[in-house]
Amino acid sequence: MNDNDLRVRKTKQQLQRVLIQLLQTTTFSKITVKQICDTTLINRTTFYQHYHDKSDLLYDMFEGLTIDNHNLALHRLMNEPFTMFPCL
Known part of the structure; x- marks a missing residue:
């Protein structure tokens, strides 16, 4: 399955959104x-x-909410701590 396919991404996003909603009450x-x-x-x-x-x-x-810390440049993380991370 191609994770870059728009249909796949939309389906996964929809499933994740619903899981978050359900976790708020159950x-x-x-x-x-x-x-x-x-x-x-x-x-x-x-x-x-x-x-x-x-x-x-x-x-x-959860994997979508975290970043791959192996790709972070340590010096950049120290100097620009809040600009290194993508907005959610």
Whole structure:
């Protein structure tokens, strides 16, 4: 699956957004893939084309919120600490 495809990116963003919404009212252990799919109006088959399970979705969401610190230049991080990170 091509992660640069606009359809793939939109589907993943939609699934992540719904997971965040559900986490505001429900614990992760009680959230189901069916609940995520019903809320996003995405078929379960589509969900499983992108993610192995709901934990995989959560991991992908966290990975998108973090940066690869191996690519940061230390001297630049020390001199420009707030300009190094992309805006969320």
